[in-house]
Amino acid sequence: MTSIANFIQALTKYEFLQSALMTAIMVGIMSGIIGSFIILRGMSLMGDAISHAVLPGVAIAYILGINILIGASIFGILAALLIGFVAAHSKIKTDTSIGIVFSAFYALGFILISMAESATNLHHILFGNILAVSDSDMLTTAIVLCIVLTFVIFFFKELLITSFDETFARTYGLKTQMMHYALMLVLTLVTVSALQTVGIILVVAMLITPAATAFLWTDRLETMLILAAGIGVITSIAGLYLSYSFNWASGPAIVLVAAALFLIFFVCSPKQAFIRFKRLKTKAVLAHD
Amino acid sequence: MLSIKNLTVAYDDTPVLTDVAVNFNAGKITGIIGPNGAGKSTLIKAMLGLIKSKHGTATYNDQPLTAVRQQIAYVEQRKDIDLTFPINVLDVVLTGTYGHLGLFKSPGKAEKQASLAALAQVSLSDFAKRQIGNLSGGQLQRVFVARAIVQAAEIIILDEPFVGIDLQSETAIVQILKQWRDAGKTIIVVHHDLNKVTRYFDELVILNHGIVAAGATTDVYNPTNISQAFSTDLSSVLFDQPEVPQS
Numbered sequence: 312m313t314s315i316a317n318f319i320q321a322l323t324k325y326e327f328l329q330s331a332l333m334t335a336i337m338v339g340i341m342s343g344i345i346g347s348f349i350i351l352r353g354m355s356l357m358g359d360a361i362s363h364a365v366l367p368g369v370a371i372a373y374i375l376g377i378n379i380l381i382g383a384s385i386f387g388i389l390a391a392l393l394i395g396f397v398a399a400h401s402k403i404k405t406d407t408s409i410g411i412v413f414s415a416f417y418a419l420g421f422i423l424i425s426m427a428e429s430a431t432n433l434h435h436i437l438f439g440n441i442l443a444v445s446d447s448d449m450l451t452t453a454i455v456l457c458i459v460l461t462f463v464i465f466f467f468k469e470l471l472i473t474s475f476d477e478t479f480a481r482t483y484g485l486k487t488q489m490m491h492y493a494l495m496l497v498l499t500l501v502t503v504s505a506l507q508t509v510g511i512i513l514v515v516a517m518l519i520t521p522a523a524t525a526f527l528w529t530d531r532l533e534t535m536l537i538l539a540a541g542i543g544v545i546t547s548i549a550g551l552y553l554s555y556s557f558n559w560a561s562g563p564a565i566v567l568v569a570a571a572l573f574l575i576f577f578v579c580s581p582k583q584a585f586i587r588f589k590r591l592k593t594k595a596v597l598a599h600d
Numbered sequence: 601m602l603s604i605k606n607l608t609v610a611y612d613d614t615p616v617l618t619d620v621a622v623n624f625n626a627g628k629i630t631g632i633i634g635p636n637g638a639g640k641s642t643l644i645k646a647m648l649g650l651i652k653s654k655h656g657t658a659t660y661n662d663q664p665l666t667a668v669r670q671q672i673a674y675v676e677q678r679k680d681i682d683l684t685f686p687i688n689v690l691d692v693v694l695t696g697t698y699g700h701l702g703l704f705k706s707p708g709k710a711e712k713q714a715s716l717a718a719l720a721q722v723s724l725s726d727f728a729k730r731q732i733g734n735l736s737g738g739q740l741q742r743v744f745v746a747r748a749i750v751q752a753a754e755i756i757i758l759d760e761p762f763v764g765i766d767l768q769s770e771t772a773i774v775q776i777l778k779q780w781r782d783a784g785k786t787i788i789v790v791h792h793d794l795n796k797v798t799r800y801f802d803e804l805v806i807l808n809h810g811i812v813a814a815g816a817t818t819d820v821y822n823p824t825n826i827s828q829a830f831s832t833d834l835s836s837v838l839f840d841q842p843e844v845p846q847s
Contacts, residue, residue, distance in 0.1 A: 471687075476695070478676055482672060482674045
């Protein structure tokens with residue numbers, strides 16, 4: 312077993328591990344922030360759907376040799392539009408529409424990937440391989456992080472009001488549909504970055520679990536965003552350590568850490584008050600005796 | 601003056617409002633009353649452009665209502681609000697300044713001052729830092745009225761503001777409505793409790809898929825119009841008249 316000291320020593324020695332760490336930190340920040348808006352808008356399922364729906368874009372980008380961000384963005388937005396279109400033009404509710412569209416996109420992507428590349432690559436796309444991050448991957452991730460931060464800083468009040476009270480935003484003339492699709496576009500970019508660390512299947516966990524953990528602990532949106540980003544970073548680093556030390560796939564390692572943190576916060580959260588509740592109950596029992 | 605002309609709205613070809621034409625005057629509190637499903641909220645949403653209308657226009661001083669959005673404050677029914685959202689009372693009121701700020705500008709000191717002043721007007725200064733889930737229904741409604749104050753709009757529209765709230769909150773809101781009226785604003789209130797109609801509203805629009813009657817409350821709030829819009833039974837109870845046998 313590798314101790315933490317060994318891990319740190321390896322970090323100073325191996326460049327691939329440094330790249331992995333940098334990428335993990337950046338992905339942790341961006342997914343925590345965007346994930347916060349996803350859960351507040353009640354769009355966890357949509358987050359899952361978009362992250363799966365980018366797969367054909369990833370495959371086509373591989374085949375054509377173009378930047379993976381471009382291919383993924385096109386399919387991510389296409390899926391978001393299609394989901395909206397089906398829900399708006401039929402009796403079908405949004406969650407059903409999401410189910411139809413994303414599974415179709417995912418299936419298409421799966422076949423395209425297996426046609427285009429070896430099985431190893433598919434495995435990495437599905438479950439993440441943070442230890443194989445290249446310099447260009449890292450640069451792309453850094454660009455996405457800049458886009459995410461710029462987007463959230465410049466449109467903070469628009470994101471807040473469309474998440475909290477969309478009707479109100481529409482009455483003062485805000486283009487709420489534009490905000491929705493802008494967020495979906497940023498979400499696809501985050502998905503592509505998170506794909507390297509946790510893989511497509513588990514992206515949703517990176518988006519919603521740290522954000523949900525933060526949500527339990529604060530009543531302010533600004534605090535929630537910072538907390539979610541912080542939890543995302545801790546999760547990613549701990550996951551990377553486990554992945555390196557035990558040779559686990561990085562995706563499942565990171566996601567399990569995220570879930571463990573959520574569990575701890577859930578039990579201790581002031582909003583849940585499990586612990587306080589228990590104490591009161593004990594008191595009540597004593598009083599009864 | 602806010603004018604609605606030949607407004608028709610249908611949900612899946614079932615007409616909800618047919619050829620509605622009505623005016624709302626400045627310096628008046630106008631109530632919209634009518635039975636359940638009469639299209640009261642639909643009328644409001646259609647004129648705000650929140651739902652599509654088949655045809656018709658809504659204008660304010662001869663300008664399309666959708667072109668003067670900054671002049672409108674709309675207090676929706678509370679039922680759709682996410683009470684777990686991580687936002688406190690002051691920040692909710694602050695969102696009332698967003699429309700005037702436009703893109704890329706954050707609320708600053710002036711906006712914060714205005715929001716605190718509005719909270720004081722609805723007697724909620726002590727609640728500024730509370731998360732909105734920790735308020736009573738009446739307090740929450742006052743928060744949204746405070747947001748409307750901050751919007752500094754000329755037209756204020758409230759949809760069922762008095763449903764499920766305490767008397768203290770109701771009184772506080774009525775006070776604000778009267779201040780707005782005295783400042784010459786156009787105030788429209790969708791309302792369903794007929795008991796307080798004469799006390800609250802200067803003018804009344806009685807609606808049942810179309811306009812039954814509209815005008816000064818003293819003129820239109822009478823047994824004939826109420827029995828036409830609601831039912832003869834309700835009318836006779838409200839106006840305390842023995843039922844006249846039909847001949």
